[in-house]
């Protein structure tokens with residue numbers, strides 16, 4: 001009893017990746033830790049991220065790793081403090097072994113399901129004496145007290161330290177709805193409107209092309225927007241295009257859309273052949289039809305072939321130079337972003353200028369923000385979860401030293 005009185009109280013609001021790491025890593029001899037979550041369970045988005053394989057981090061080296069982030073300078077200290085290697089060791093320490101996949105992405109070893117990873121993290125939180133308050137939705141402040149709604153009741157809490165970890169604004173079903181933006185703005189904490197990222201991009205495909213090819217993937221290609229180039233694949237959908245090849249271009253596409261109401265990405269269908277080599281092949285076999293050269297000699301897929309065929313005039317199609325150029329730099333016009341609720345991540349939230357380098361709100365002392373609710377972003381590949389876990393671990397170390 002005496003010990004509890006001497007401890008400072010910390011309220012963590014939100015029960016996702018960043019919050020759970022913070023709660024596991026705070027010094028419970030120094031702090032009385034309470035975590036408030038609006039859902040009746042923790043880590044709903046963490047589990048959604050695990051559908052089809054929980055890509056928890058990436059194995060590439062520190063320098064490359066950091067380059068993946070928008071606002072990399074902001075994220076760097078947290079990754080330096082708690083890197084992908086540190087995270088892999090930490091997971092090992094709670095009984096979760098990982099492996100590096102062929103794409104260098106890191107996953108829990110086969111047989112370990114996302115729910116088991118979540119349970120292992122929850123066990124660590126219990127060992128760290130974290131008090132969990134489910135079905136508690138934070139709704140705002142009354143002066144400096146936190147207000148929660150629980151089953152029609154308003155509850156007031158006055159912790160010494162508050163840490164918000166409310167997530168972004170996609171996949172609302174997981175609890176991360178982003179409705180809190182105005183509440184922060186009213187407190188004088190600068191915010192940025194949410195926008196979808198790692199999302200589908202709208203393309204107005206020709207109807208005869210999309211009827212046959214929706215659901216088909218453009219594989220082993222590279223995708224470029226401005227100077228940003230990404231190797232990978234993308235799926236053609238009725239709405240447009242999505243996938244690991246185009247997600248990393250989100251920022252460039254968004255900026256072009258803001259400036260011009262449209263964006264253009266260029267696809268290289270044949271990474272292993274230069275434009276001159278393609279021209280040579282196209283000219284070399286006059287007895288074969290262009291179609292046969294493209295499908296049999298150059299080995300384009302039917303989808304790549306039909307894409308080129310349906311977007312070229314007859315004259316262009318018969319020009320080896322033009323067709324070779326199409327294979328190396330096929331332009332796809334993007335006319336919009338997909339639904340925010342279906343995006344893997346969001347940009348926007350708390351403006352990075354609103355927090356100190358220790359993640360404390362400049363306009364609200366002892367109030368911190370971590371995770372996706374801050375305005376940074378990264379492509380899929382494990383970078384999002386890594387940054388969330390890194391911020392949680394960093395903030396715990398900072399508060400433990402205070």
Ligand SMILES: Cc1cc2nc3c(=O)[nH]c(=O)nc-3n(C[C@H](O)[C@H](O)[C@H](O)COP(=O)(O)OP(=O)(O)OC[C@H]3O[C@@H](n4cnc5c(N)ncnc54)[C@H](O)[C@@H]3O)c2cc1C
Nearest residue numbers: 014016017018038049138166167175176371372382384385
């Ligand atoms: C489909 C999908 C696939 C993904 N795949 C990957 C992947 O493979 N690799 C990767 O690295 N990342 C992936 N991500 C992204 C990753 O899951 C998120 O970036 C990460 O979970 C964000 O963690 P967070 O702690 O910031 O917030 P969240 O995990 O979103 O947690 C926020 C929590 O706050 C709670 N909350 C919100 N408002 C309130 C309130 N007012 N009161 C109380 N509680 C509140 C929410 O209920 C939620 O539990 C994926 C995301 C999606 C949607």
